[in-house]
Amino acid sequence: RIARVSCCGHPPDPFDTASSTASAAAMLPRWQPVAAPAAAAVIAAIHGSRVCGSARAGLRTAGSRAACQASTLQWRPTSCVPPRGGRSSSSTRPSAAAVVQAVELPCADEGTLSVGDALEGLRRLLTAAENSALSVEDVLAEPQAQSFLASLGAACKSFSPQDVRQVLVAFARVQHMPLQLWQQGLAEEVSRSLEELPDLHVVHVALLVASLDLDEPLDLLQDLAEQLEIRAHTLSPTGMAGALVALSQLGPWPSSSTAGLSVAEELLQRLDELSPRELSASALAAATLGIRAQTFWQRLHGALLARINELEPKHIADATLAVATNRLLPIFLLEAIQDRLPHVVGQMEPDEALTTVWALASLQIFPPKQLPRLLEQILPADVPASQLAFAPAEARQLRQVAMSLELEPSAAKASAEVSASLRSRLRAASESARLVCEPPSGDEAVAEEVCATLMEVAPLTVFSVGEIVKGLYSVDLALTVPPSADVDSAAARRGVVLDAASPEDAQAPRDPWVTLKLRHLSRLGWSIQWLPAQRWRTWDEEERIGFVRGLLPDKERT
Numbered sequence: 001r002i003a004r005v006s007c008c009g010h011p012p013d014p015f016d017t018a019s020s021t022a023s024a025a026a027m028l029p030r031w032q033p034v035a036a037p038a039a040a041a042v043i044a045a046i047h048g049s050r051v052c053g054s055a056r057a058g059l060r061t062a063g064s065r066a067a068c069q070a071s072t073l074q075w076r077p078t079s080c081v082p083p084r085g086g087r088s089s090s091s092t093r094p095s096a097a098a099v100v101q102a103v104e105l106p107c108a109d110e111g112t113l114s115v116g117d118a119l120e121g122l123r124r125l126l127t128a129a130e131n132s133a134l135s136v137e138d139v140l141a142e143p144q145a146q147s148f149l150a151s152l153g154a155a156c157k158s159f160s161p162q163d164v165r166q167v168l169v170a171f172a173r174v175q176h177m178p179l180q181l182w183q184q185g186l187a188e189e190v191s192r193s194l195e196e197l198p199d200l201h202v203v204h205v206a207l208l209v210a211s212l213d214l215d216e217p218l219d220l221l222q223d224l225a226e227q228l229e230i231r232a233h234t235l236s237p238t239g240m241a242g243a244l245v246a247l248s249q250l251g252p253w254p255s256s257s258t259a260g261l262s263v264a265e266e267l268l269q270r271l272d273e274l275s276p277r278e279l280s281a282s283a284l285a286a287a288t289l290g291i292r293a294q295t296f297w298q299r300l301h302g303a304l305l306a307r308i309n310e311l312e313p314k315h316i317a318d319a320t321l322a323v324a325t326n327r328l329l330p331i332f333l334l335e336a337i338q339d340r341l342p343h344v345v346g347q348m349e350p351d352e353a354l355t356t357v358w359a360l361a362s363l364q365i366f367p368p369k370q371l372p373r374l375l376e377q378i379l380p381a382d383v384p385a386s387q388l389a390f391a392p393a394e395a396r397q398l399r400q401v402a403m404s405l406e407l408e409p410s411a412a413k414a415s416a417e418v419s420a421s422l423r424s425r426l427r428a429a430s431e432s433a434r435l436v437c438e439p440p441s442g443d444e445a446v447a448e449e450v451c452a453t454l455m456e457v458a459p460l461t462v463f464s465v466g467e468i469v470k471g472l473y474s475v476d477l478a479l480t481v482p483p484s485a486d487v488d489s490a491a492a493r494r495g496v497v498l499d500a501a502s503p504e505d506a507q508a509p510r511d512p513w514v515t516l517k518l519r520h521l522s523r524l525g526w527s528i529q530w531l532p533a534q535r536w537r538t539w540d541e542e543e544r545i546g547f548v549r550g551l552l553p554d555k556e557r558t
Contacts (some may be wrong), residue, residue: 099132100125100142107148113155115163121148122167126174136176149178153185161193165201168208177212187214191223199231200239206246221250229262237273240266241282248285260289264296271303276310279303280318287325290503290510301330308336313348316340317355324359324512334365341370345377351394353377358397361404362512366414372422375401379425388429396438399430399472400516407523438474438513443500443533447476450496450536453548454479461552467495469524473517479551494527494551504534 103124106117113121125148129139139145156164167186171177190209194202206224215221228243235243240263247260264286267274274282283300291297304311304319311319320337323330341356348356357374360366378398379388390398405415418426447465454461454477467478475495497518502510509515509530521528529551536544 094132094134096132096134096138096142097144099128099134099139100144103128105144105148107151112158113151115155115158115160118152118155118159119163119166122152122170126170130174136174140176140178146180149181150184153181156185156189159189159193161196161201164189164193165197165205165208168205168212172208172211175212177214182214183216187217187220191220194223194227199235200242202227202231203235203239203242203246206250207242210246210249224250225253225259229259232263232266235263235266237267237270238278240270241274241278241285244282244285244289248288253289260286260291261293264289264291264293268296268299271299274303276307276312276315279307280311280315280322283322284318284325287322287510292326297326297328297330301328301333305330305333305336308333308340311340311344313344313352316344317348317352317359320356320359321512324362324515325510327508327510327515329363334363338365338367338370341367341374345370345373348374348377350378354394354397357401359512361401361408361411362515364408364410366404366408366411368414368417371414372417372419375418375422375426379422379429381421381425388425390429395430396472397513398426400513400520402426402430403470403472403520404516407520438472443498446498446533446536449544450477450498450531450548453544454551457545457548458552469521469526473521475521475526475528493525494529495521496529496531496551497521498536499530499532502532502534504532504538506532506535 103121105125106113106121125140125145126136129136132139140149152167156167159167164186168190190205194205197205202224206228209220209224225247228247232240232243243263244260244267247263250259253259267282271279279300283304286296286300316337319333323334323337345353353374357371357378360371405411405418451463451465454463462480464478464480465476467475469475476498477496479494497514499506499509499511499514501514502508509518514530518528518530529547531547536547539547
């Protein structure tokens with residue numbers, strides 16, 4: 001779901017956050033038998049590392065993986081791309097068994113595979129899977145392939161650190177890591193190899209692990225974070241930026257974690273050595289990690305402002321999203337971004353334009369002249385509606401933009417500039433979001449505890465869990481005030497929106513998706529209490545009861 005870094009072979013540049021997992025993978029060249037040089041690979045990996053809002057899941061915080069995926073920052077929307085290997089009819093498509101059999105994999109009948117045989121067999125197997133019209137997962141699920149992967153897992157104990165990195169490159173190339181191999185040996189060998197790898201290679205490994213969306217084992221993630229923090233002072237500026245991007249994608253990190261802080265502090269001394277893409281990607285990664293140091297942001301915002309005329313469309317999208325995430329609202333930088341927009345909006349790719357307009361909407365910034373141009377980049381008039389296929393994440397973001405234009409008084413002027421035909425295309429595209437509503441946005445265990453407390457405090461209260469509003473938003477706990485209650489109609493719907501991404505002491509959501517969600521629900525007549533899940537966990541029983549009583553009408557609070 002999260003548009004991750006794709007950093008294998010000669011991958012998209014990790015600072016170019018426009019690439020999603022699927023689109024980045026589609027742009028990669030054919031198989032390269034040897035891992036790319038680390039410096040080039042790190043630069044390339046960061047090129048495709050954009051974080052986006054919660055229609056994508058990416059911000060790593062405490063809580064279950066499901067909670068993180070439900071309500072956390074996500075990477076750029078994933079575009080629909082044809083399956084690897086192109087299309088073929090079912091009559092001509094080879095079976096997965098035939099694909100594997102044609103590879104002639106080495107066997108380990110007598111002891112373990114040699115390192116050379118293991119790596120060469122992996123190269124042939126993944127090349128065949130990639131060139132077939134079948135999914136890589138289906139090919140690797142074949143019994144013969146599974147047997148080879150088991151032998152590979154045993155053989156990897158003899159691999160050098162560079163051999164281990166090369167295996168990660170191979171699987172990142174096809175964007176799939178078999179769990180059998182990962183859990184039964186390879187993950188342990190990655191941890192073993194870290195201390196022996198050069199600095200940039202450790203950054204590269206971290207980006208590779210992130211690109212494969214490997215959230216476990218937690219010990220490995222902690223080892224990676226520790227190695228990146230230890231090496232921060234010896235990394236090049238590009239390596240520091242790559243490390244910050246990698247840390248922003250790994251996790252989940254506890255809300256109290258200082259992951260990335262040491263790297264950010266070192267990076268602060270080298271800002272003038274960063275390229276525009278490294279600068280904007282670093283800003284977005286730091287915002288995703290929740291770094292709040294005022295000095296850091298003052299200098300980073302200043303560096304972006306000083307180079308605003310060098311920022312390309314993808315950099316503007318990243319910088320805007322970073323500001324929408326950290327919510328520090330640097331006035332001069334925001335004004336400069338709006339001044340820069342007319343010069344770059346016509347060059348924006350659809351995902352860059354979507355990220356920019358969506359981030360601006362979360363900041364309640366609706367530039368009258370540029371907003372319609374951004375929408376035109378997303379929904380070009382010369383492309384038939386049937387060809388405007390959006391992933392669910394993209395459709396939900398478009399829907400949020402459309403709802404902002406409809407509900408926000410501050411958007412009235414910009415909304416009036418949107419032509420009837422463009423409005424029709426926006427409505428048609430955003431309506432597809434109704435097909436896939438957002439998952440519950442909080443933490444299931446916390447939601448159950450809030451419900452249990454409510455039943456103890458007010459057992460006659462009518463409530464529902466996970467109520468869907470406008471086919472888009474999920475209210476974790478929705479209370480219905482009886483018609484006889486002496487309350488105005490605007491307060492007739494009360495609810496709780498849990499936030500698994502924000503720390504316990506947060507004053508506002510870190511996720512632009514949640515920011516827009518809370519505003520829209522309020523405009524739709526809901527009285528919503530926003531509750532970071534981590535805050536609930538730190539409360540004692542009295543504090544929890546006090547919060548729940550605050551949800552009830554005045555007459556029912558005693």
